[in-house]
Amino acid sequence: MNDLLSALTANSILLANASSNVANFNTRDYKSIATTITSGSAGGLNVNTSRTTTPGVPIGDSHVSSNVELPQEFCDMIRAQRGFEAALSAISTREDMLDDLMDVLSDTE
Numbered sequence: 001m002n003d004l005l006s007a008l009t010a011n012s013i014l015l016a017n018a019s020s021n022v023a024n025f026n027t028r029d030y031k032s033i034a035t036t037i038t039s040g041s042a043g044g045l046n047v048n049t050s051r052t053t054t055p056g057v058p059i060g061d062s063h064v065s066s067n068v069e070l071p072q073e074f075c076d077m078i079r080a081q082r083g084f085e086a087a088l089s090a091i092s093t094r095e096d097m098l099d100d101l102m103d104v105l106s107d108t109e
Contacts, residue, residue, distance in 0.1 A: 004087050004094075006044035010037045011083035013047045018076040021068045028059065030066035035076065 017033040024030040031051040040046045056064035 003043050003045075004091050006040070007083060007087040010045040010047045011080040011087070013049070014076055014083070015080035017049055018073045018080065021073045022070065022077075025066055025068045025070060027066050028063045029056070030068065032066065032068045032073075 014035045014037060017035045021032045024032075031053070034050050034052050036048045038046045038048070052067055054067045056067040058064050
């Protein structure tokens with residue numbers, strides 16, 4: 001169950017960071033947040049976030065546009081949605097299996 005909760009948390013962070021990047025698309029000098037999700041050594045997932053260093057396009061007055069790439073952010077949002085769906089489906093299946101087990105155990109008494 002901890003792995004499933006870890007997956008929900010990881011996808012929540014991915015969605016929050018992608019949303020922040022989209023919201024700051026037109027913010028001058030904004031550096032997007034990169035999010036990576038990896039498998040943990042003891043199960044679960046690890047989430048790493050960092051500011052990207054890729055410069056935006058110069059827009060004058062010694063400023064640059066944000067370096068947010070909307071297609072990447074939308075893909076991350078879809079990836080987070082699919083991750084939520086997968087984790088919730090696994091939680092639902094787990095609950096169904098436990099209900100069936102409890103039914104079997106109650107029938108044998």
